[in-house]
Amino acid sequence: MNLWADREKLLAQVRAQMNQKRYDHTLGVADAARTLAERYGADPDKAELAGILHDYCKCWPVEKMREILVRHDMPRELIDGDKELWHAFVGAVVIQTELGVTDPEILQAVRYHTTGREGMSLLEKVVCVADYIEPNRSFPGVDEIRRLAEKNLDEALAFALGGTITHLVERKKQVYPLTLLAYNDLVRKGGNGW
Amino acid sequence: MNLWADREKLLAQVRAQMNQKRYDHTLGVADAARTLAERYGADPDKAELAGILHDYCKCWPVEKMREILVRHDMPRELIDGDKELWHAFVGAVVIQTELGVTDPEILQAVRYHTTGREGMSLLEKVVCVADYIEPNRSFPGVDEIRRLAEKNLDEALAFALGGTITHLVERKKQVYPLTLLAYNDLVRKGGNGW
Numbered sequence: 001m002n003l004w005a006d007r008e009k010l011l012a013q014v015r016a017q018m019n020q021k022r023y024d025h026t027l028g029v030a031d032a033a034r035t036l037a038e039r040y041g042a043d044p045d046k047a048e049l050a051g052i053l054h055d056y057c058k059c060w061p062v063e064k065m066r067e068i069l070v071r072h073d074m075p076r077e078l079i080d081g082d083k084e085l086w087h088a089f090v091g092a093v094v095i096q097t098e099l100g101v102t103d104p105e106i107l108q109a110v111r112y113h114t115t116g117r118e119g120m121s122l123l124e125k126v127v128c129v130a131d132y133i134e135p136n137r138s139f140p141g142v143d144e145i146r147r148l149a150e151k152n153l154d155e156a157l158a159f160a161l162g163g164t165i166t167h168l169v170e171r172k173k174q175v176y177p178l179t180l181l182a183y184n185d186l187v188r189k190g191g192n193g194w
Numbered sequence: 195m196n197l198w199a200d201r202e203k204l205l206a207q208v209r210a211q212m213n214q215k216r217y218d219h220t221l222g223v224a225d226a227a228r229t230l231a232e233r234y235g236a237d238p239d240k241a242e243l244a245g246i247l248h249d250y251c252k253c254w255p256v257e258k259m260r261e262i263l264v265r266h267d268m269p270r271e272l273i274d275g276d277k278e279l280w281h282a283f284v285g286a287v288v289i290q291t292e293l294g295v296t297d298p299e300i301l302q303a304v305r306y307h308t309t310g311r312e313g314m315s316l317l318e319k320v321v322c323v324a325d326y327i328e329p330n331r332s333f334p335g336v337d338e339i340r341r342l343a344e345k346n347l348d349e350a351l352a353f354a355l356g357g358t359i360t361h362l363v364e365r366k367k368q369v370y371p372l373t374l375l376a377y378n379d380l381v382r383k384g385g386n387g388w
Contacts, residue, residue: 162363169356174378177371184368 003049003101013099014052018059021136026055028134029127036126040153043105043123050109050127053095058087065090077177085176088114116161116182125157132160158186197243197295207293208246212253215330220249222328223321230320234347237299237317244303244321247295251285259284271371279370282308310355310376319351326354352380 003010015023030051037047057065065086069079072093078085092111095101109127112120116128133146133156141163148156161183168175197204209217224245231241251259259280263273266287272279286305289295303321306314310322327340335357342350355377362369
């Protein structure tokens, strides 16, 4: 389908993959991503589309996701790691094969929206931060991320990823290495400017 | 020199590299490492010796350490990273070249005593935990590490490294990737047993 021409059809397709709460979140991220894109000079249409698509597989059965990860030869540390991360990598595969999304920027934004990675593109940062701050989200620190996102996207993302890292460590959970590399990269580039 | 036969000479040599406070810490680590080794089945003599040597270069000038790192072709992320980590990697080189330490277990215990790494040996864990808990150390959480070290070395080390990670993130500082890998490895192996 032509994703923008058939916007209603796309939204119906997305809606069919998830529950109402996840769909509300999806629309919130799409909207927040467009706003951030306009603020920081990313492509607003791509940002909104990546937002609409970012959690396409979030509610899929774990076994279906695992099968796709194995079939696409994803890293062992991902398959053996936290299942909460799978939907992003699976989503990037599925929106390409089932919906015909070919734009590499959008595919990468979906792929890395949960873990982050070293050297994130502007669109990847926009979607990742939008996922943290859309209006339905509520967790300790979210208002500080929202405040930072008004003035400095990198600082907002470093703070958000740092919060994820400490949240996991405080619960004796593993931290996906890409997330630390994303955090380190932003801190290194931010220098003492924050 | 024969390190154990010339114990007094070795201690004088170590003392000459550092200030009194660092030397007191060094003796504390040596003693704590011997105790932990006896508790968990590592070699007590090796543990004590690694403790005596672990901070051999801690008070050396930064430029002298940098020169050694560069000459030995150490990873870029180490040279570009936090200088607080350098003394461990430099120390492992210097105690080999200047003191004639050849035991690979002791060299590794000195090399990784600050960062940790994935797949740490028992002796490496002993020295790393001893460095956190020796009696002169005082920081938030140290008593919990001391308590855990009485019963489970891996849990004590995971908690200690986790504390280091959150301490750094809360100060917007980078975390050396090996430290996260060490933490993840311990958490993975600990499972839900802690």
